[in-house]
Amino acid sequence: MSLEQTEFTTDILAQDGQGTAGDYWALLKPRVMSLVVFTAIVGLLAAPGHIHPWLGFVTILCIAMGAGASGALNMWYDADIDALMTRTKTRPVPRGAILPQEALGFGLGLSALSILMLGLLVNWQSAALLAFTIFFYVVVYTIGLKRHTPQNIVIGGAAGAFPPMVAWAAVTQTVDLGSISLFLLIFMWTPPHFWALSLFREGEYAKAGIPMMPNVYGRPETRKQILIYALLCIPAVALPALTGTAGMLYAAGAGALTFAFVKQAVDVYRETEGPAPKRLFGFSIFWLFAVFALILAEKLLHIPAFAPVFG
Amino acid sequence: MIKSTPPVVPYSPEDMKRRKRRALIMAIGLALLVTIFFITTLVRLGSHVADKVM
Numbered sequence: 001m002s003l004e005q006t007e008f009t010t011d012i013l014a015q016d017g018q019g020t021a022g023d024y025w026a027l028l029k030p031r032v033m034s035l036v037v038f039t040a041i042v043g044l045l046a047a048p049g050h051i052h053p054w055l056g057f058v059t060i061l062c063i064a065m066g067a068g069a070s071g072a073l074n075m076w077y078d079a080d081i082d083a084l085m086t087r088t089k090t091r092p093v094p095r096g097a098i099l100p101q102e103a104l105g106f107g108l109g110l111s112a113l114s115i116l117m118l119g120l121l122v123n124w125q126s127a128a129l130l131a132f133t134i135f136f137y138v139v140v141y142t143i144g145l146k147r148h149t150p151q152n153i154v155i156g157g158a159a160g161a162f163p164p165m166v167a168w169a170a171v172t173q174t175v176d177l178g179s180i181s182l183f184l185l186i187f188m189w190t191p192p193h194f195w196a197l198s199l200f201r202e203g204e205y206a207k208a209g210i211p212m213m214p215n216v217y218g219r220p221e222t223r224k225q226i227l228i229y230a231l232l233c234i235p236a237v238a239l240p241a242l243t244g245t246a247g248m249l250y251a252a253g254a255g256a257l258t259f260a261f262v263k264q265a266v267d268v269y270r271e272t273e274g275p276a277p278k279r280l281f282g283f284s285i286f287w288l289f290a291v292f293a294l295i296l297a298e299k300l301l302h303i304p305a306f307a308p309v310f311g
Numbered sequence: 312m313i314k315s316t317p318p319v320v321p322y323s324p325e326d327m328k329r330r331k332r333r334a335l336i337m338a339i340g341l342a343l344l345v346t347i348f349f350i351t352t353l354v355r356l357g358s359h360v361a362d363k364v365m
Contacts (some may be wrong), residue, residue, distance in 0.1 A: 054351065082353055117347075121348070
């Protein structure tokens, strides 16, 4: 009898949801959102042209809401595999604090609100890009790629690379080589970043059945792929300077940072065991932040960009 | 087999507190949304809007 009562009570209460405001905040993946907001601010300031500061603020707010909505929809769909991994099992849905249908409704509602707000208040070009970003992260990456191919984060990485383009389009109403160069910075950074993580979280991804590079092609192949993508970051990091988006400070700083980044990738390639992947993972976060911070610093200090070689 | 309607379980004081807090945050969010739309309308209309010929 007591067991029946316990189950019954849980059912009734669960229909109403037990999530606190903090649980809903966690559903937005605030740490990912902070990186999205930062890269979007850089995109907004680096774009040629002018936007009213208030409209700039609204743009960033809408991008943050869109990123949060994507996070909520990702947690709705991935609740089953999140429950299997140490890193994700305390998220609100697998923990039972928020019901899957609540996460779905919250994510869809916030997606619609962010896109409509950006379209109505700023412009529809950037709103269309934001809609595509959410679609790409949820449908293409989360539902389509993540559980089916070890190339998941290579293609899916595009979703994380769109925010500066969205912000850029809020200013210019278009997509051009300058915004594509910012996109490519994040796009090329994503594989070495996540594969470094997967090298020391390999067991967890395998347990959850996610086909990450190490548990499909093995660690040696993963280390080789990390090095290849780290080398591809060299032309990617040169592009903002070549398209007239960045100048001397960026060229010097980003060049030194990328040299260190590639060196860490070489260490991962050479060391079959040891802390190299963890070091690369930590440094990769700093690298992306610092490279974008250099572009931001140039804009704030009014350091002129190089004349565009193309674009 | 006839399924009986489950009895309504009243909210505990903790549940009520949580729900009130969520409702308050939603109310603040809606108020902010209205403010954002209002300010943006003013910004987009530009200065001296009252002087413009309709």
